Amino acid sequence: MKITKLTTYRLPPRWMFLKIETDEGVVGWGEPVIEGRAKSVEAAVHELGEMLIGQDPARINDLWQVMYRGGFYRGGPILMSAIAGIDQALWDIKGKVLNAPVWQLLGGQVRDKIKAYSWVGGDRPADVIEGITALRKIGFDTFKLNGCEEMGIIDNSRKIDDAVNTVAQIREAFGNEIEFGLDFHGRVSAPMAKVLIKELEQYRPLFIEEPVLAEQAEYYPRLAAQTHIPIAAGERMFSRFEFKRVLEAGGLAILQPDLSHAGGITECFKISGMAEAYDVSLAPHCPLGPIALAACLHIDFVSRNAVFQEQSMGIHYNKGAELLDFVKNKEDFKMDGGHFMPLMKPGLGVDIDEEQVIARSKNVTDWRNPLWRYPDGAVAEW
Numbered sequence: 001m002k003i004t005k006l007t008t009y010r011l012p013p014r015w016m017f018l019k020i021e022t023d024e025g026v027v028g029w030g031e032p033v034i035e036g037r038a039k040s041v042e043a044a045v046h047e048l049g050e051m052l053i054g055q056d057p058a059r060i061n062d063l064w065q066v067m068y069r070g071g072f073y074r075g076g077p078i079l080m081s082a083i084a085g086i087d088q089a090l091w092d093i094k095g096k097v098l099n100a101p102v103w104q105l106l107g108g109q110v111r112d113k114i115k116a117y118s119w120v121g122g123d124r125p126a127d128v129i130e131g132i133t134a135l136r137k138i139g140f141d142t143f144k145l146n147g148c149e150e151m152g153i154i155d156n157s158r159k160i161d162d163a164v165n166t167v168a169q170i171r172e173a174f175g176n177e178i179e180f181g182l183d184f185h186g187r188v189s190a191p192m193a194k195v196l197i198k199e200l201e202q203y204r205p206l207f208i209e210e211p212v213l214a215e216q217a218e219y220y221p222r223l224a225a226q227t228h229i230p231i232a233a234g235e236r237m238f239s240r241f242e243f244k245r246v247l248e249a250g251g252l253a254i255l256q257p258d259l260s261h262a263g264g265i266t267e268c269f270k271i272s273g274m275a276e277a278y279d280v281s282l283a284p285h286c287p288l289g290p291i292a293l294a295a296c297l298h299i300d301f302v303s304r305n306a307v308f309q310e311q312s313m314g315i316h317y318n319k320g321a322e323l324l325d326f327v328k329n330k331e332d333f334k335m336d337g338g339h340f341m342p343l344m345k346p347g348l349g350v351d352i353d354e355e356q357v358i359a360r361s362k363n364v365t366d367w368r369n370p371l372w373r374y375p376d377g378a379v380a381e382w
């Protein structure tokens with residue numbers, strides 16, 4: 001079998017799908033994208049595609065090494081997201097050829113179901129509580145919310161109180177019948193993270209995510225040393241060579257590699273094994289579309305240290321398309337009591353509605369993340 005064509009489709013809300021065709025008619029789908037830089041990743045996919053045309057799609061490990069090591073300059077969000085989507089599509093092809101779901105090819109299930117969590121938006125505590133109440137009705141009991149708005153490098157106690165007040169009201173409303181992670185989203189400097197974490201300790205959030213930016217990862221062990229709250233990060237780390245450093249330094253209790261940013265299934269399966277060796281859990285990052293989610297689920301079902309799975313149903317970013325809009329077999333993303341069941345169809349197990357993809361890929365507006373500024377005009381971390 002030989003790879004014959006790569007076609008990319010940029011789609012609402014901020015996704016990109018990749019279709020890889022072969023000379024025997026077997027097709028694989030992937031989701032290479034970095035939110036806000038879809039066109040850059042699209043260019044990278046087609047640059048890397050030049051090395052794939054005519055190659056045997058079954059040789060995933062070799063093709064991965066060719067794409068990664070074949071370039072003198074490597075790594076980073078754009079190239080690793082391009083490799084990720086191509087890798088997902090190659091695993092999709094392999095599963096279809098061998099008539100088995102990817103988790104079966106990776107050694108079979110390690111669990112029967114995986115807990116899902118849902119984003120809950122809202123700027124005021126009342127909105128957040130309303131959101132959680134609605135999501136509980138459809139089976140979720142685990143949530144994630146932004147831990148704070150923009151936060152000055154050194155900010156005042158009112159900003160801290162605002163952030164803590166939301167969390168206090170959530171605990172007040174629901175006690176410990178629910179759990180929630182707080183995503184600091186890299187918005188917070190190390191000194192402010194120290195203060196915020198200290199004040200939040202008493203409310204026992206399930207985890208605190210990206211308490212500081214990945215480029216400040218040396219603070220993760222220091223912040224972990226001051227708190228009992230598990231620290232999570234990983235969505236802005238792009239290969240096992242980056243994850244190696246944070247595992248070695250310690251401090252992270254939860255690794256959150258993104259299956260569409262960190263080199264795909266091949267790379268994230270290795271990362272999950274590395275994390276297990278350090279007794280660190282895995283919670284793949286996934287605010288994206290159905291192919292990215294499927295890739296996460298295949299890793300969840302073969303990684304004992306996977307603990308919960310992010311998914312984007314109803315996420316505040318999904319304007320213009322919802323998680324399963326481009327999927328024919330919506331029922332295969334089976335949920336039971338806030339847990340995903342395994343995808344059973346061959347390959348990634350996602351049946352893409354190509355007609356819809358083609359139609360909706362025409363004149364797509366490119367999503368950009370907001371550019372925040374402090375009151376004094378300086379750029380703030382979003």
Ligand SMILES: O=C(O)[C@H](O)[C@@H](O)[C@@H](O)[C@H](O)CO
Pocket residue numbers: 035036183185235285286287310317369
């Ligand atoms: O944890 C999450 O889902 C993320 O932090 C998410 O909010 C961002 O990755 C966003 O997608 C960036 O545009």
Ligand SMILES: [Mg+2]
Pocket residue numbers: 183185209210235
């Ligand atoms: Mg995050």
